[in-house]
Amino acid sequence: MRLQKYLAHAGVASRRRAELIIASGRVTINGETVTDPARDVSDADTITVDGGRVAGAEQRVVYAVNKPAGVLSTAKDPGGRPTVIGLIPNEKRRLYPVGRLDADVTGLLLLTNDGELANLLMHPSHEVPRTYVATIAKPPVAERTLRKLRDGVDLEDGRTAPARARRVGHDRVELTIHEGRKRQVKRMLKEVGHPVIALERVAFGPLRLADLGQGAHRRLTGTEVERLRKATA
Numbered sequence: 063m064r065l066q067k068y069l070a071h072a073g074v075a076s077r078r079r080a081e082l083i084i085a086s087g088r089v090t091i092n093g094e095t096v097t098d099p100a101r102d103v104s105d106a107d108t109i110t111v112d113g114g115r116v117a118g119a120e121q122r123v124v125y126a127v128n129k130p131a132g133v134l135s136t137a138k139d140p141g142g143r144p145t146v147i148g149l150i151p152n153e154k155r156r157l158y159p160v161g162r163l164d165a166d167v168t169g170l171l172l173l174t175n176d177g178e179l180a181n182l183l184m185h186p187s188h189e190v191p192r193t194y195v196a197t198i199a200k201p202p203v204a205e206r207t208l209r210k211l212r213d214g215v216d217l218e219d220g221r222t223a224p225a226r227a228r229r230v231g232h233d234r235v236e237l238t239i240h241e242g243r244k245r246q247v248k249r250m251l252k253e254v255g256h257p258v259i260a261l262e263r264v265a266f267g268p269l270r271l272a273d274l275g276q277g278a279h280r281r282l283t284g285t286e287v288e289r290l291r292k293a294t295a
Contacts, residue, residue: 065089066099068109070178072116077178088112122176124287125150125157127279128271129171135162146171150279160184160266164245169194169263170271172290173279179287182294183267189240190293193226193265194247198256201233207254211237215250219243222250236264267293 063071069080069089081099083089089096090110091103103109109116127149129135134145137158146159150173160172160180174180183190211227226238235256237247248258264271268289274280282290 063103064099065091065096065101065103065109068103069111069116071122071176073177074111074116076181083111121155122174122179122287123153123155123157124172124174124176124179124282124290125153125279126269126271126274126282127171127173128274128276129163129168130277131166131168134165135159135171146173149277161242163263164248164261167261167263168276169261170266170269170274171263172266172269179291183290184242185294186242188294190267191226191238191240191265192263192267193236193238193270195230195234195236195262195264196247196251196256196258197234197260198251199233199259200256203229203235203254203256207256208235210254211235211250215253217243217246217249217253222246225250233259238265 065084066077066080069075069083070077074080075083084099085097087095087097088111091101092108127146129146132144133149134143136145137147139145147157150157155175157173157175158180160174161184163169163171182188208227208229211225214221214224222239223241228236230236235251237250239246247261251258269286
């Protein structure tokens, strides 16, 4: 594994930041100062940063969970309310949610200990799509309203980027967005005259919720994780 990737996986810093740390001469391998971030290393090497030894890189994992309503998208809650971390009770690694869903929103959420991947997935410049199905008030949605959603809706913080929108039932709309504004789907639908009654995220990038039961979880395969990485390219 390349040195900057090793440091990133060990939680020292992001890959970009790790490259700067290495270039500044703060890293040693087996007692030798190294400034090449592409240097190959393994757990058999003794690696230090600023004189402190770096523990071996923890195996990276990504889980998909189907978040129920009332469960918070945080690692901990001071008030003791249930969080998504509790949906994977036997996992000893420290996991974090990739983004958030409002407490009343259900559906697909990713949990991981891979901070670099999480940052890639959430960075606005990568435009990783998220797909939601909303149960709406005042149905049905007219075709002209769908066109408004597709073209962009004027909100108080600016016009939204073009989205994909289609009816999937008398009172249900599927909406795919590439932005991460707070409560964006709810705000868009309210702006076009159809307040949201219930909201479920059914896809994140190439991953779909499919038949994962509410409150259930599964660990993603290596192929699925690689597809997620490619979605950020």
